[in-house]
């Protein structure tokens with residue numbers, strides 16, 4: 001159905017448009033001024049030319065790029081494998097922690113201790129303990145590669161983070177949902193699988209994605225064990241040229257990698273907000 | 283006539299609080315029993331005991347002669363035979379109307395997706411909800427949600443349907459929608475136990491009425507007996523209060 005808006009409404013729309021044009025103009029202007037100021041300060045700093053030379057040198061950037069690019073491919077591989085196992089272990093830990101049966105108390109206890117330890121311990125320390133400690137045990141059946149051990153350390157730590165997020169999601173599902181499912185005759189497992197977990201994951205997708213963004217970035221830390229990832233590759237290039245540009249290149253690549261995921265997270269949060277408003281839940 | 287469902291000396295305590303005290307009731311196949319009583323008299327607790335969401339503190343519940351309150355019984359298989367609808371509709375928000383209705387037939391009864399879907403669609407059609415099949419619950423009105431919740435409960439063809447204050451959260455027009463659905467199910471011969479504050483509806487639909495007060499069955503009988511010639515002072519007080527509130 002179409003209708004002609006009243007003059008009152010037209011005036012209101014005009015006023016809205018004017019206001020929105022004005023705020024865009026102000027935002028643009030203030031960004032320009034701020035940018036100009038910042039540039040002026042940096043460019044006029046005493047050491048500007050030296051810094052530009054050693055951090056933003058185009059020649060070294062080009063030279064280092066292929067190696068760093070190979071490195072970032074390794075980061076990506078590590079990331080995907082780690083993400084896969086983190087989600088599985090995180091989910092298992094979360095389920096273990098949210099059981100209520102008294103028989104499963106030992107399981108709950110172990111899961112709780114695990115998450116407490118690995119959430120509290122700095123990742124760097126876990127990397128060293130796993131990366132240097134496990135080879136020290138001389139277990140012939142455990143691969144000693146830095147990539148493998150680094151991935152294990154990432155999985156150990158991030159499973160604990162992700163478990164806590166998923167657990168919050170599970171506990172956030174209204175108990176009446178569980179009851180309704182049980183009343184229909186669904187078993188414990190069916191209730192968890194078909195009613196609780198889908199809702200839990202939907203509620204915690206944004207924080208879960210945040211953790212995955214962190215994981216993406218922290219995959220660079222496996223370089224401390226000697227794995228030739230993007231950061232290590234940059235380090236090797238820098239050692240040859242005494243120019244820090246390769247690090248900046250690696251950093252830029254990491255940022256580029258995380259941007260899609262962070263934008264997706266933002267979008268998802270906005271969409272959920274809207275859906276919730278449509279439901280009248282605040 | 284043998285009874286479909288029998289409660290024998292059912293007791294339920296929450297800590298020190300004796301909420302149901304020695305309840306013995308029989309429910310005949312195809313009958314509609316309405317449970318009335320003041321707030322806190324134990325109506326919901328009684329329902330939750332019957333569908334085994336609460337563990338009995340004493341007594342027995344027999345369904346078709348077999349003791350479903352026995353220790354170690356498979357709760358899931360018993361619950362599948364008892365349909366329950368709650369005051370808050372408790373539809374699954376992440377599933378469409380169709381998925382809500384087909385979930386239990388598929389998982390509990392092992393029906394194929396096609397069979398469960400056909401059955402659900404025919405239920406939805408019968409009650410004028412087929413255009414909502416693919417909608418998510420949050421887009422339905424309260425009355426539609428509650429009707430879907432009732433269809434979900436009967437999709438597994440339970441022996442008994444428990445309806446606990448299913449209209450309390452609705453406004454009058456929506457109440458009428460839900461009540462007419464319940465009346466149709468009654469005509470189908472589904473055995474029902476209904477707790478409600480809608481006394482007019484109780485009079486019309488009930489084969490028998492049970493008045494709970496302080497956790498005991500204070501009085502029970504036909505709707506005429508209960509509403510027109512109450513005997514106990516408790517029931518008289520209750521009915522008088524309803525009358526004063528304009529609900530009778």
Ligand SMILES: Nc1ncnc2c1ncn2[C@@H]1O[C@H](COP(=O)(O)OP(=O)(O)OP(=O)(O)O)[C@@H](O)[C@H]1O
Pocket residue numbers: 296299301319320321322323324325326327328447
């Ligand atoms: N899980 C519980 N723990 C402790 N006390 C409970 C629990 N559930 C119910 N009760 C108590 O049992 C009594 C009966 O409650 P119930 O919900 O069965 O009443 P009702 O008749 O359904 O009331 P209403 O008409 O308000 O729904 C109340 O005093 C309530 O406080």
Ligand SMILES: [Mg+2]
Pocket residue numbers: 325326327446447
């Ligand atoms: Mg109640």
